[in-house]
Amino acid sequence: MAYRNSELPKVGDVIAHDFAAWTITEIWPKDDKSIYRVKLALAYGMHETREGTIRLSRYQFRALEIYPVGRVPLCSCCGHPAPCRISEAERVSSEVMEVTEKRMARAGIPGICYACGEVISNRQGSITYPADEGNVQLPGYPSPRFHTRRECADARYAYAGDRAKAMPDHLAFDDIYATEERRSL
Structure with missing residues (x-):
C-alpha cells in the first residue's frame, strides 16, 4: 500500500x-477545514455496506492511505485488499503470544520483576501484589512483583488496570495507579 503524505486526498x-x-x-470540509466529511463507495473487498460517510479530523484526513493510480493490492490467501482481516488477526495474535510467553517465563520465578525480567534486589523499591489473589493476567500463576522504577511503570500500570477490571471491589494496591485513578474520576 502506498501513502501520499504531500497531497491531500x-x-x-x-x-x-x-x-x-x-x-x-x-468531500465536505468545514469552513475552518478542521473536520472533513468524506463520502465513500465500496470499490473492492467484503463489507456490510456498499457506501457510507466518515468524519475525519484534519490529521486523519491527511493520513488516509491512498492506493497509487487506484490499483489495489490483493491478499494471496483470500483475494481481498491487503492486508486482509486474516493476516491482521495472525499478526496481532503472534504479538499477543510473544507478550504472554514473556509473562509466563517471568511469573514463575520468585524475585524477578514481572515487567522487565530483572532480579529485584533488597535495595530497590518494589511492589508485590497479595499472594492470595494470584495473577490476574495469567490465571494459575503467582502474584507478580514489580520494580517501582520508571522503566517498569507502564507494565505495572497496565497490570493495575487489569486488576481493577478483574476485581472492582478491591482497593488500588499500587499507589501510583491509585493517584492516576483518582485523577480520571
Whole structure:
C-alpha cells in the first residue's frame, strides 16, 4: 500500500479503510477545514455496506492511505485488499503470544520483576501484589512483583488496570495507579 503524505486526498482517489478499498465520491470540509466529511463507495473487498460517510479530523484526513493510480493490492490467501482481516488477526495474535510467553517465563520465578525480567534486589523499591489473589493476567500463576522504577511503570500500570477490571471491589494496591485513578474520576 502506498501513502501520499504531500497531497491531500481528492474525489476519485481509492483509499484503504476498514479492510476494504473505497473510492472517494465527495468531500465536505468545514469552513475552518478542521473536520472533513468524506463520502465513500465500496470499490473492492467484503463489507456490510456498499457506501457510507466518515468524519475525519484534519490529521486523519491527511493520513488516509491512498492506493497509487487506484490499483489495489490483493491478499494471496483470500483475494481481498491487503492486508486482509486474516493476516491482521495472525499478526496481532503472534504479538499477543510473544507478550504472554514473556509473562509466563517471568511469573514463575520468585524475585524477578514481572515487567522487565530483572532480579529485584533488597535495595530497590518494589511492589508485590497479595499472594492470595494470584495473577490476574495469567490465571494459575503467582502474584507478580514489580520494580517501582520508571522503566517498569507502564507494565505495572497496565497490570493495575487489569486488576481493577478483574476485581472492582478491591482497593488500588499500587499507589501510583491509585493517584492516576483518582485523577480520571
